[in-house]
Each structure stands twice: as structure tokens, then as C-alpha cells.
Amino acid sequence: MDFKDIIGQEKVIRYLKTSIRNKRIAHAYIFEGPKGIGKVDGAIVFAKAVQCKNYEGAICNHCSSCLKVDTNNHPDIKIIEPEGKSIKNKQIEEFQQDLLRRPYESNKKIYIIKDANLMTDSAQNRLLKTLEEPPEYAIIILISMHANSFLPTIKSRCQILKFSPIGEKIIEELLKDRYKVSSKEAKVLAAFSDGILGKALRLKESEEFKNKREETIQVIEKLLNKDALIVFDLVEFFQNNKEDIYEILDFMLFWFRDVLLLSQTGEDQFLINIDQEETLQRHMYAIGYNKIGNIISTIEKTKNDIKANVNFQLAIEMMLLTIQEV
Numbered sequence: 001m002d003f004k005d006i007i008g009q010e011k012v013i014r015y016l017k018t019s020i021r022n023k024r025i026a027h028a029y030i031f032e033g034p035k036g037i038g039k040v041d042g043a044i045v046f047a048k049a050v051q052c053k054n055y056e057g058a059i060c061n062h063c064s065s066c067l068k069v070d071t072n073n074h075p076d077i078k079i080i081e082p083e084g085k086s087i088k089n090k091q092i093e094e095f096q097q098d099l100l101r102r103p104y105e106s107n108k109k110i111y112i113i114k115d116a117n118l119m120t121d122s123a124q125n126r127l128l129k130t131l132e133e134p135p136e137y138a139i140i141i142l143i144s145m146h147a148n149s150f151l152p153t154i155k156s157r158c159q160i161l162k163f164s165p166i167g168e169k170i171i172e173e174l175l176k177d178r179y180k181v182s183s184k185e186a187k188v189l190a191a192f193s194d195g196i197l198g199k200a201l202r203l204k205e206s207e208e209f210k211n212k213r214e215e216t217i218q219v220i221e222k223l224l225n226k227d228a229l230i231v232f233d234l235v236e237f238f239q240n241n242k243e244d245i246y247e248i249l250d251f252m253l254f255w256f257r258d259v260l261l262l263s264q265t266g267e268d269q270f271l272i273n274i275d276q277e278e279t280l281q282r283h284m285y286a287i288g289y290n291k292i293g294n295i296i297s298t299i300e301k302t303k304n305d306i307k308a309n310v311n312f313q314l315a316i317e318m319m320l321l322t323i324q325e326v
């Protein structure tokens with residue numbers, strides 16, 4: 001693994017490289033950003049660069065240190081993970097004991113704490129003692145979705161580096177080039193990735209994602225058949241998928257946006273659901289151009305209503321009836 005594998009995070013990488021070059025490496029970092037964005041990989045590559053025996057602006061990938069990192073065998077790079085649902089006081093205590101021993105074969109000892117937001121308060125308070133007076137060879141990297149999940153006293157002692165989502169277009173290209181995903185599938189996955197490569201790859205392997213999308217398309221299909229009674233049957237689908245409701249509503253949103261796009265341009269090159277073009281075409285004729293906008297705003301409103309905690313069943317029923325009526 002190398003810096004080039006941390007895709008789309010140029011700013012963070014530039015910062016880390018500069019800090020190595022200027023010998024201004026901090027004792028503690030927080031790498032924050034959404035799940036799947038590459039924070040852990042980023043931390044490992046940074047650690048690899050710090051430990052590389054021939055580092056000169058680039059990782060050599062050949063020295064004994066680099067080889068050990070690649071086989072997860074470097075004695076001076078350690079990864080701490082939650083045990084069960086949290087990182088416990090005891091784990092931080094063990095880490096502190098370990099930290100007292102000097103590095104085995106380099107000048108730095110690097111600890112990467114995954115899901116560090118799962119530290120209990122007492123674990124955080126214990127860690128704080130280390131952050132207040134770290135040994136000169138210590139580098140501690142806390143990985144978390146949000147820097148705000150730490151006590152302010154912890155945060156103030158860490159350099160915070162933010163990993164941000166990258167463009168969907170870049171994800172689509174990566175899926176095609178690196179992961180050999182077909183261009184139709186790449187488009188669908190990229191659209192649902194939120195700009196996070198890790199999420200796109202997770203969805204790619206997820207049967208559940210594929211099934212949910214299929215089912216949602218079937219629900220839309222039934223809805224457009226104009227049988228008023230069916231609405232009450234369809235509510236059940238939404239009830240059963242309450243936990244993934246935002247994903248389902250997004251399936252619907254993207255679907256009707258495609259119908260709108262198709263009726264505006266007659267072209268398919270920007271469609272997300274490109275693998276379902278025939279069904280989209282059929283729906284376009286069934287709905288009629290001037291009603292599609294209404295459907296889209298109804299779904300958006302429902303999303304907001306559910307976020308605002310209105311009665312779930314009522315919100316869904318209203319949405320389905322409105323879609324059917326328009």
C-alpha cells in the first residue's frame with residue numbers, strides 16, 4: 001500500500017508528507033471522515049512512510065520496514081480495535097504499558113486506534129494522560145467518523161485531519177478501471193456511494209442492496225397501476241424496511257429523477273438506473289411530464305417529515321397516495 005492508494009485525499013496526504021519532510025510530526029492525530037473513506041488505510045500508509053528506512057518524499061516499498069508493514073508485522077506499528085462494543089479502560093491501560101517500552105527497530109512507535117470514538121469516557125480520560133505527556137517517540141492516530149465524539153481535552157491535543165467524500169464520477173471511473181465493474185453497474189453504485197469508494201465497494205458485494213432496489217422498483221411499478229387499494233398493502237414494504245427507509249426513499253428519488261431526465265432530454269447517458277431503461281421509459285409514458293416534478297417533491301417532503309419524526313405510517317401512506325393520484 002502506498003500514498004497513491006488513498007484516493008481523493010490529496011490535501012490530507014500533502015499535509016502528512018510535508019510534516020514528515022519538515023520533521024514536524026505531531027504526537028497525536030484524529031483522522032475523521034465517513035465510514036469507508038480510507039482513514040485506516042491512510043493511517044497505515046502514513047505509518048509506513050514514517051518507518052520507511054529510505055523515505056525521501058516517497059515510500060521505498062523495498063526496505064525491511066516496508067515489507068513488514070505490508071505483511072502486518074511491523075513491531076513498532078500497532079492497531080487497537082474495540083473489544084465488543086467499546087474500547088475499554090483496560091485496553092488503554094495495556095497500550096500505556098506497551099508505550100513505555102521504546103521502539104524495537106526504529107525511532108517511532110505508532111499506534112492506530114480504530115473506531116476510537118468507542119472509547120468509554122474513562123478510557124478517554126486515561127488516554128488523556130498519555131496525550132498530555134507522550135514519550136518523544138510516540139505517534140497516536142485516533143480514527144473516527146467525527147472528531148466531535150471526543151472529549152474537548154482530547155481534541156485540543158490532536159491534529160485533526162478531515163477525509164472528505166470524492167466525486168461520484170471519480171468513483172464510477174475507479175469502479176470500472178480498478179474493480180472491473182460493468183459501466184451500468186458502476187453508475188448505479190456510484191450514485192448510491194455518497195462519494196465514498198468504500199461504500200460503493202460494500203454495496204457491490206451486498207445482495208441486500210440489490211434486492212432492496214429491485215423490490216423498490218416493483219413497488220413503484222405496482223403503484224403506477226392505479227389500484228387504490230394496493231397502497232395499503234405497499235405500506236407494509238416500507239414498515240418492514242423502516243431501518244433503511246432513507247435508502248429506499250433515495251431509490252425512489254433517483255428513479256423518478258431518471259424518469260424526469262428521460263422525458264426532458266430523451267437521452268440515456270446521464271441516467272443512474274441505466275440498467276432499467278425500458279421500465280423507466282414505460283413509467284415516463286404512464287406518468288406524464290408535468291406530474292413527475294410533483295412526485296419528486298412529495299418524496300423529498302416525506303424524507304424530511306420522517307426526519308422530523310412525524311407518524312411514519314401516515315407519512316408513507318400520504319406519499320403513496322399522492323404519487324398514485326398525480
Ligand SMILES: [Zn+2]
Binds near residue numbers: 051
Ligand atoms: Zn521503505
